[in-house]
Amino acid sequence: MYENCKKIAATASAAVFMLTGAAITAGADGESTKLRVMCLGDSITDGFWMQGGYRNTLCDLLTENGFAEQVDFVGPNWGGSGYDPQHAGYSGYSIDNIAQSDSISGQRTGISSFYDYLAENYPADVIFMQIGTNDILSLYDLEHFGERYEKLAVRVSDSLPPDGMLYLATLPVMDATNNLYISDYFFTVESMDAAVESCNAQIRAVAQKMQEAGRRVQIAEVNRVLTKADLYDGVHPSADGYAKMGQFWYQKLSAYLRGETELPDVTVTTTASVTGTTAPVTTTTAAVALTAGDTDGNGVTEAIDAVMLAKHLSTEQQLDDAQAERADMDADRDISAVDLTLLKRAVPY
Numbered sequence: 001m002y003e004n005c006k007k008i009a010a011t012a013s014a015a016v017f018m019l020t021g022a023a024i025t026a027g028a029d030g031e032s033t034k035l036r037v038m039c040l041g042d043s044i045t046d047g048f049w050m051q052g053g054y055r056n057t058l059c060d061l062l063t064e065n066g067f068a069e070q071v072d073f074v075g076p077n078w079g080g081s082g083y084d085p086q087h088a089g090y091s092g093y094s095i096d097n098i099a100q101s102d103s104i105s106g107q108r109t110g111i112s113s114f115y116d117y118l119a120e121n122y123p124a125d126v127i128f129m130q131i132g133t134n135d136i137l138s139l140y141d142l143e144h145f146g147e148r149y150e151k152l153a154v155r156v157s158d159s160l161p162p163d164g165m166l167y168l169a170t171l172p173v174m175d176a177t178n179n180l181y182i183s184d185y186f187f188t189v190e191s192m193d194a195a196v197e198s199c200n201a202q203i204r205a206v207a208q209k210m211q212e213a214g215r216r217v218q219i220a221e222v223n224r225v226l227t228k229a230d231l232y233d234g235v236h237p238s239a240d241g242y243a244k245m246g247q248f249w250y251q252k253l254s255a256y257l258r259g260e261t262e263l264p265d266v267t268v269t270t271t272a273s274v275t276g277t278t279a280p281v282t283t284t285t286a287a288v289a290l291t292a293g294d295t296d297g298n299g300v301t302e303a304i305d306a307v308m309l310a311k312h313l314s315t316e317q318q319l320d321d322a323q324a325e326r327a328d329m330d331a332d333r334d335i336s337a338v339d340l341t342l343l344k345r346a347v348p349y
Contacts, residue, residue: 034072038124045089052080057246074122094134103138119159130169146202170200170223178234
């Protein structure tokens with residue numbers, strides 16, 4: 001039985017958004033605020049060799065399609081040709097700190113070692129997180145890659161607002177025939193391919209687990225966007241590769257801005273381990289679907305669904321259990337103003 005949540009009904013009107021301009025939210029003072037987006041990760045997020053990397057294309061597409069005024073990129077770093085060059089990409093960084101004695105490619109600084117600082121000083125509503133490539137290049141404890149990745153992902157998720165979104169990006173392919181950054185002593189083409197697939201399988205499993213726990217997380221299959229032909233130096237994308245990534249992230253972000261909140265299928269890996277130059281991987285797939293917002297059950301999420309939920313919160317007209325379940329956007333079995341906020345975003349223009 002869903003709770004009535006009368007205790008928060010008084011806040012419902014403050015949480016109501018306009019049915020258009022989904023990313024523009026009402027602040028406490030009544031003024032609009034932009035959607036804050038953090039691009040978080042390593043050199044590929046930073047834009048190694050090509051300043052701005054994928055963020056240049058992403059910003060251009062947001063501008064061309066009228067979204068630039070709705071999006072504020074956040075982070076302490078600066079670079080690129082986009083309208084807003086702020087980001088949190090760090091070349092050479094890994095998930096956790098890696099000591100030189102534990103790495104085949106030198107000491108690494110971990111994003112986890114200072115994420116609390118980022119969250120406090122550069123709060124975000126949406127985060128694109130792509131990290132782990134340098135863990136592979138360091139050949140650092142890849143059997144437990146998913147465990148430390150999950151700890152960081154949970155911390156990042158915890159820093160987001162209730163209606164925020166964390167996108168967990170799979171890692172791009174790497175080409176071990178190019179030895180600029182890839183050690184031919186430790187990696188073969190086959191073992192590098194297996195390492196990337198193993199770590200991506202663990203990332204997908206983390207996304208699955210977090211979704212099942214009710215967290216607002218989506219998998220972002222960057223690995224399926226790029227091929228080895230899209231690489232500049234065996235690790236970092238070429239100009240065309242970065243452009244493909246920018247287009248991919250634009251599709252993700254513009255869908256969020258339009259209120260398309262349905263979570264995609266996730267490929268779950270049951271076994272994922274890498275030891276030395278071997279990496280056996282066994283995978284299974286499971287579909288995870290979240291359909292919410294169709295309060296009246298007519299098969300379409302539309303303005304009337306939000307009106308019904310608003311009336312429920314104001315106690316004017318109560319929803320039955322089936323209607324409440326469909327209106328429970330965050331799947332916490334508690335109808336609240338947060339659900340109304342999410343439902344408003346889900347209504348198409």
